[in-house]
Amino acid sequence: MTSRKRFLTLLAGFCLAIVPAAQVQQASSKPELRIGAIPDQNPEKLNRLYSLVANELSQQLGVKVTYVPVTDYTAAVSAFRTGSLDLVWFGGLTGVQASLQKPGAQMLAQRDVDAQFYSVFIANTRSGLKPIQNQKGLVALKNKRFTFGSESSTSGRLMPQYFLRQAGVNLDDFAGGAPGFSGSHDATIALVQSGAYDAGAVNEQVWKNSLHSGKANRAKVVQIWRTPSFPDYVWLGQPNLNQRFGKGFSTKLQQAILSWRPSDPEQKQILKLFGAQQFTTVNPAGYKKIEQVGRQIGKIR
Secondary structure, eight states, X not given: OOHHHHHHHHHHHHHHHHHHHHHHHHHHTSOEXXXXXXXXSOHHHHHHHHHHHHHHHHHHHSSEEEEOOOSSHHHHHHHHHHTSOSEEEEOHHHXXXXXXXXXXXXXXXXXXXXXXXXXXXXXXXXXXXXXXXSGGGGGGGXXXXXXXXXXXXXXXXXXXXXXXXXXXXXXXXXGGGSOEEOSSHHHHHHHHHXXXXXXXXXXXXXXXXXXXXTSSOTTTEEEEEEOOOBOOOEEEEOTTHHHXXXXXXXXXXXXXXXXXXXXXXXXXXXXXXXXXXXXXXOOGGGGHHHHHHHHHTTSOO
């Protein structure tokens, strides 16, 4: 083989080698939609739910969508602030915190149940606590072992604490001079059921699901009071979605979530795990109450 032929052969081989690499580089340059959620329930359920959400959104939007788990509520807010997550399922409090830390953040959708959401107070059946007829009856929780969920949970801490304070019950009124913080609604139910705590406050949906699944045993743990309603969970999107994914992308994303219906098999699974019939648009003004209470108890400064 002449030197010229050898050179052309090597050149052809080099071109074949770099074409796939160039294609990979081009593919990797396409933006990826990173979604997350506050870890308000057990990781197994969260991984199942948000993997389904990622697959559905990827099919509807034609972009790669990846679910990125976070360790706690604070980590979800931090990841949104730094831009590590593009779309996050927040509770009311964390959604407000993230919005305030990221001007221009978009409240894209909430479930049909979120405009009027509820917490319930539950008690161990051996605690001596009886059903409470009105909010003033919360004084019965004084000197009891009491636990909230996450410190940043709207339905597991923020609003229950607000209603307790309205009834004249302060945090140092509980046994031991302070409440517990279980970290999640599932954990609160388990701790109260076991007797580790006399009572606790949880998301009503998680409570009902636990009763339905048998995880909550009515012989050991019961509901004693349901709060007045308040707004809660929300899908929050980054301000720069249109810049990263193209003009009108945030609207397409919103419309995709709003389009989910039980008539579609995959979407039915998602909605069932969310405990909703559909998603609706958000009235941001409704979350002003959450912000006010958050500032009162020092969770928003």
